[in-house]
Amino acid sequence: MTIEEFCKSLPKLELHAHLNGSLSEKTLKELGCLDESLSEFKKFLNIINKTERTLDECFVLFNISQAVTSNKRSVYLATKSIIEEFADDNVIYLELRTTPRAEDGMSKEDYVTAVLKAIADKERDIIVKLILSINRGHDAADSQDSLYSILKMAKKYPDIIKGIDLSGNPYGGKFEEQLFRIAKENGLYTAIHCAEIRNDKEVEEILNFGPDRIGHATFLHPKYGGSQENWELYCRKIIPIECCLTSNIVCGTSRNYKEHHVQEWIKNDLPFSINEYEYASRSFDLSRNDLWSISYNAIDHSFASTEEKNLLKVKLEDWKQTNKRYF
Numbered sequence: 001m002t003i004e005e006f007c008k009s010l011p012k013l014e015l016h017a018h019l020n021g022s023l024s025e026k027t028l029k030e031l032g033c034l035d036e037s038l039s040e041f042k043k044f045l046n047i048i049n050k051t052e053r054t055l056d057e058c059f060v061l062f063n064i065s066q067a068v069t070s071n072k073r074s075v076y077l078a079t080k081s082i083i084e085e086f087a088d089d090n091v092i093y094l095e096l097r098t099t100p101r102a103e104d105g106m107s108k109e110d111y112v113t114a115v116l117k118a119i120a121d122k123e124r125d126i127i128v129k130l131i132l133s134i135n136r137g138h139d140a141a142d143s144q145d146s147l148y149s150i151l152k153m154a155k156k157y158p159d160i161i162k163g164i165d166l167s168g169n170p171y172g173g174k175f176e177e178q179l180f181r182i183a184k185e186n187g188l189y190t191a192i193h194c195a196e197i198r199n200d201k202e203v204e205e206i207l208n209f210g211p212d213r214i215g216h217a218t219f220l221h222p223k224y225g226g227s228q229e230n231w232e233l234y235c236r237k238i239i240p241i242e243c244c245l246t247s248n249i250v251c252g253t254s255r256n257y258k259e260h261h262v263q264e265w266i267k268n269d270l271p272f273s274i275n276e277y278e279y280a281s282r283s284f285d286l287s288r289n290d291l292w293s294i295s296y297n298a299i300d301h302s303f304a305s306t307e308e309k310n311l312l313k314v315k316l317e318d319w320k321q322t323n324k325r326y327f
C-alpha cells in the first residue's frame with residue numbers, strides 16, 4: 001500500500017471544513033458557477049504557479065462559493081455534495097462550519113435549516129456536526145443577531161449544532177469576547193480562528209478567553225512571528241489547533257509544506273489536527289503509526305458526544321488491526 005493509498009484509506013476526522021471553502025470544482029459547476037469564476041477558482045488552487053498572494057485575496061474563493069449558494073436549494077445541494085466528497089475520502093467524522101447568511105428569500109435560519117436538512121439526508125456512514133460562525137467583519141448589531149439566531153437553532157438541534165466559531169477576513173473586525181462567553185454559557189463549544197495574521201494583542205485576548213480549539217494558529221509560535229509571551233501563555237493553556245496545510249500555502253501565510261508551523265506542535269507533542277495526511281507525512285517524516293495517531297488523537301479534540309467518541313475510537317482501532325501489515 002503506497003503512502004497515498006494509506007492516507008486515503010485511513011479513517012479521518014475533519015475538524016476545520018468551511019462549507020464555502022470546501023466546494024469542489026465539480027460542485028461549483030453543478031451549482032451553475034460562471035466559467036469566469038471557475039477559472040479564477042482554479043487559478044487560486046494552483047499552488048505551483050502561485051505568485052505572491054495575500055490572505056485578503058484568498059477571500060475571493062469564498063465569494064465565488066457564496067455566489068452559487070444564495071438560495072435554500074443550492075445551500076442544500078452544496079452541503080450534500082461536500083459530505084459525499086468527504087465520505088469518499090474516508091472521513092468518518094466531519095465538523096462543517098459556516099456563517100448563517102441571509103439573502104433575498106432566505107433568512108439566516110432558512111440557511112441553517114437547509115444545511116441541517118442535507119446533514120439529515122446524508123446516505124453515507126459519516127458523523128456530521130455543525131459549527132456556526134460569526135463573521136468578524138460584521139457590525140456589532142449583526143453579530144448580536146447572528147449569535148441569538150445561532151443559540152436558537154442550537155437549542156433546537158443540540159446533537160448537530162455543537163459549536164460557534166469566529167471567522168472572516170482577519171484584517172478587519174475584532175474578537176468580541178462577550179459573544180463567545182454567552183455562547184459558552186449556553187453550552188456551545190468554541191473554535192476560534194486565531195493568529196491567521198500577526199496580531200499579538202488579539203491572540204492574547206483569545207488565549208486568555210480559552211476556546212476549546214483554535215483555527216490555524218499560524219503566527220503563534222515565535223519562530224513563525226508570534227510573541228514569546230503569547231507562546232508561553234499558549235503552553236500554559238494547551239489548546240488543540242486545527243491545521244489546514246494546503247489552505248495556508250494557497251493563501252500565502254505559510255511558504256511551503258516543510259516550513260509549516262505544525263512541526264512545532266509535532267516536535268513539542270502539543271495537540272493538533274490536520275486535514276492533509278499525505279503532505280504531512282512527506283514534509284515531517286511521519287511514520288504510518290504517527291499518521292494513525294494524529295487521526296486517533298483528533299477524536300478527543302472533536303465536539304462529538306462521549307458515545308460517538310468511543311465509536312470512532314473503535315473504528316480506528318479496528319482499521320489498524322485489519323491493516324496492520326501496512327504499518
Ligand SMILES: [Zn+2]
Nearest residue numbers: 016018193215
Ligand atoms: Zn478557517
